[in-house]
Amino acid sequence: MIKIKNLKKSFGELEVLKDMNVEVKPQEVVCVIGPSGSGKSTFLRCINRLEEPTGGSIYIEGNDITDPKNNINKMRQKLGMVFQQFNLFPHMTVLENITAAPIRLKGKSVEDAKDFAMQLLEKVGLTDKAAVYPDNLSGGQKQRAAIARALAMEPSIMLFDEPTSALDPEMVGDVLAVMKDLAKEGMTMVIVTHEMGFAREVADRVIFMDGGYIVEEGSPQDIFDNPQHERTQAFLSKVL
Amino acid sequence: MYWTVVITVISLIIALIIGLVLGICSITRNKLLRAIATIYVDIIRGTPILVQILFIYFGLPSVTGITMSALTAGIIAISINAGAYLVEIFRAGINSIDKGQMEAGRTLGFSYAETMRIIILPQAVRRMIPAFVNQFIVSIKDTSLLSVIGIAELTFAGQSIYAMNFRAFQILFAVGVLYFIIIYILTMFSRWLERRLDVS
Numbered sequence: 001m002i003k004i005k006n007l008k009k010s011f012g013e014l015e016v017l018k019d020m021n022v023e024v025k026p027q028e029v030v031c032v033i034g035p036s037g038s039g040k041s042t043f044l045r046c047i048n049r050l051e052e053p054t055g056g057s058i059y060i061e062g063n064d065i066t067d068p069k070n071n072i073n074k075m076r077q078k079l080g081m082v083f084q085q086f087n088l089f090p091h092m093t094v095l096e097n098i099t100a101a102p103i104r105l106k107g108k109s110v111e112d113a114k115d116f117a118m119q120l121l122e123k124v125g126l127t128d129k130a131a132v133y134p135d136n137l138s139g140g141q142k143q144r145a146a147i148a149r150a151l152a153m154e155p156s157i158m159l160f161d162e163p164t165s166a167l168d169p170e171m172v173g174d175v176l177a178v179m180k181d182l183a184k185e186g187m188t189m190v191i192v193t194h195e196m197g198f199a200r201e202v203a204d205r206v207i208f209m210d211g212g213y214i215v216e217e218g219s220p221q222d223i224f225d226n227p228q229h230e231r232t233q234a235f236l237s238k239v240l
Numbered sequence: 241m242y243w244t245v246v247i248t249v250i251s252l253i254i255a256l257i258i259g260l261v262l263g264i265c266s267i268t269r270n271k272l273l274r275a276i277a278t279i280y281v282d283i284i285r286g287t288p289i290l291v292q293i294l295f296i297y298f299g300l301p302s303v304t305g306i307t308m309s310a311l312t313a314g315i316i317a318i319s320i321n322a323g324a325y326l327v328e329i330f331r332a333g334i335n336s337i338d339k340g341q342m343e344a345g346r347t348l349g350f351s352y353a354e355t356m357r358i359i360i361l362p363q364a365v366r367r368m369i370p371a372f373v374n375q376f377i378v379s380i381k382d383t384s385l386l387s388v389i390g391i392a393e394l395t396f397a398g399q400s401i402y403a404m405n406f407r408a409f410q411i412l413f414a415v416g417v418l419y420f421i422i423i424y425i426l427t428m429f430s431r432w433l434e435r436r437l438d439v440s
Contacts, residue, residue, distance in 0.1 A: 050343055077349035087344035091362050100358065101348040153348060 001026045001157060001188050002047065007056035009042055016042045018212040020056070024157075027186040031199035031220075034209035035235055040192045043209065044161050047190065048079045061156065077105060080150030084162040086142040088134035094121070094145045095130040098152045106153070113152070120148040124178050140171025144178055151182075158182065160191040196239055200224050208232045241418055244394040247311070248380050251318035255379070258319065259326025264356065266331045277327055284324035290385050293317040297389045314386040314393075322379045329375065333368035334360060366437050373430040377423050384419070394418055 002024040009017040016039045024030050032040045045051040047058060049065055049072060058065045065075050089097050098120060099113040108116075121127045124144035134142055143163055150158060160179065164172045176198050183189060183202050193199055199206055199220060206223040208216045208231075216229045224240070227233045266277035284292070297313035300306070308316075337360050345355030387396035398415035402408040 048347060050347065073346075073349050073351050076347055079347070081344075081347040083340060083344065085338075085340050087338075087340035089341065089344070089359055089363075091366070101350065104354070104358070105349050149348070 001028070001061060002190070003059040004047070005057050005059075007043070007046060007058065008054045009039075009046055009051060010054045016212050017046065017053075020212075020214060022207065022214070024188060024190060026188055028204045029183045029187075029189045029191070029202055030205050030207060031203035032190065032192045032207045032209060033194070033196065033199060033223075033235075034215075038209045039212040040209045041161055044159050044190060044192050047159055048076050048081060050081075073105075077101075077153050078156045080153060080155035080158040082143070082146050082150055082158065082160045082163045084165050086134075086139075086146045086166070088137075088142055088146055088149070090134050093131050093133055094126065094137070094148075097134065097145060098149045101149075102152050117148070117152060120151050121145075123151075123181070124148045125174070138171060139167045140174045143167065143171075143175045147175075147178055147182075157188045157190070160189065160193070162192050162194065164193070164195055194239070196224070196236075208235065210235070241394050241397070241422075243311075243392055244380070244383050244419075245422065247315055247318060247383050247386065247391070247393060248376075251315050251322060251383075252376055252379060254315070254319035255322035255326050255375075258323030259330045262323070262327045263330025263334065266327060267334055277331075281324045281327050284321055289317070289321050289382055290388065292321055293385055293389060310386075310389045310391045313389060314383070314391045318379055318382060318386070321382065322375055325375050325378075326372075329368050329371045330364075333364040333371070336367055337363050369430060369434055369437070373426065376426060380423055380426070381419065 002022070004020055004022040007017055007020040007022075008015070020043060022030075032043065034040050042051055046053045047060075047065075049058075053066055056066070060075055060078060063070050063075060065072065088094075089100070092100060095114065095117055098117040099108075099110070102108040102113045102116070103110060118127065118130065121130055124147055126141060126144055126148070129137060129141060129145070134145065137145060147163075163179070164175050167175065172195070176195065179189070179191070179198075180202055191199070191203070201220075203220050205217060206220050207214055208223060208227075208229075210231050216223060216227060216232045222228075223232065224236065227236055262277040262280060265273035266281075268274060293314065296317045297308075297310060301308070334356075341359055341363070342352075342355055345359040346352070350358065383393050384395040386393050387399060390396065392400075394415055398411050402411040405411075
């Protein structure tokens with residue numbers, strides 16, 4: 001589904017990603033953990049080319065997204081993304097946020113787009129907020145609306161960039177519950193997160209990154225209960 | 241008064257187009273486009289509008305041989321002058337929008353241009369309204385300078401009248417009142433617009 005080969009990314013002199021090789025299978029849920037500054041967000045943002053990789057290739061369903069010949073806008077439609085800061089469009093209602101892209105990019109009729117948006121809002125528990133502007137939502141509601149917006153394009157892969165890090169603690173559970181449901185439905189997901197409990201419960205595979213490398217990867221049991229590398233052990237002893 | 245309004249309206253429409261196009265140029269990664277925008281803004285902001293008016297009406301034809309009516313020259317002068325300030329207003333307005341908005345738009349699959357049009361500009365323009373209105377008011381008043389090239393706008397008309405009847409106080413007072421009325425109407429309209437666009 002996703003195949004990343006020799007991915008490198010530098011910001012000027014600073015080498016943030018050093019030769020990353022990752023493969024994500026269909027319906028797999030991969031959680032990326034690691035200390036801040038380890039490059040995990042940059043790694044995620046390279047997958048849909050929000051950051052331009054310095055080297056390497058990233059194949060999404062067999063097509064290299066780093067190849068300029070491939071239409072980046074078309075390819076991004078397959079990759080839903082959820083941001084730490086939500087990034088909802090404040091000048092549109094929740095419903096408009098969700099329907100804007102399917103109507104304009106997929107040529108859906110307004111009616112179909114609205115129907116589907118309402119189904120998604122039901123899924124994330126926000127049917128009563130369809131006509132509301134994002135400024136009037138709580139953080140957790142914003143993030144769930146943002147997830148619905150990403151799902152409206154019917155992506156085959158969802159990328160989550162620390163989706164609960166900007167939330168008050170009591171809001172985190174609702175967002176994680178929505179993500180859990182998605183995982184159960186078989187969505188392919190790559191999640192950068194600090195929620196270790198969530199990673200342990202939902203992930204099929206956990207990747208521990210530090211210093212721009214994958215230090216260790218494996219099943220949640222391997223990583224959390226029996227970490228091999230001392231950097232993984234040091235990190236987990238601080239966060240668990 | 242008629243010409244003052246006509247010149248202002250036409251000039252501001254042209255200036256808005258200049259401001260939008262070069263404003264976007266000034267934030268692109270393309271160095272050439274950025275340089276064009278910067279040089280244009282620097283030249284226009286660095287010279288007095290009266291010199292620009294005289295230069296376009298008297299200076300350019302003397303070199304290029306292309307003559308134009310005072311009205312055309314006046315509209316060009318006001319347009320390129322206001323345009324330069326609007327470039328800066330657009331640039332600042334667009335830059336004031338969180339870059340997460342562009343990222344969210346691009347991630348959904350919108351192109352740069354679509355994201356600009358559907359997501360960034362609608363938000364940016366709302367924030368720019370007070371600055372727009374400010375520039376519009378300055379431009380309305382700048383049209384009074386077009387009297388130097390003989391355009392029959394409000395100030396010129398006033399001058400012609402008191403040149404005949406010598407009632408400079410009354411006539412100039414009336415001219416001032418007319419400018420005030422035009423600008424006051426614009427100010428009211430902008431306040432109404434700001435309230436209306438302040439949704440949510």
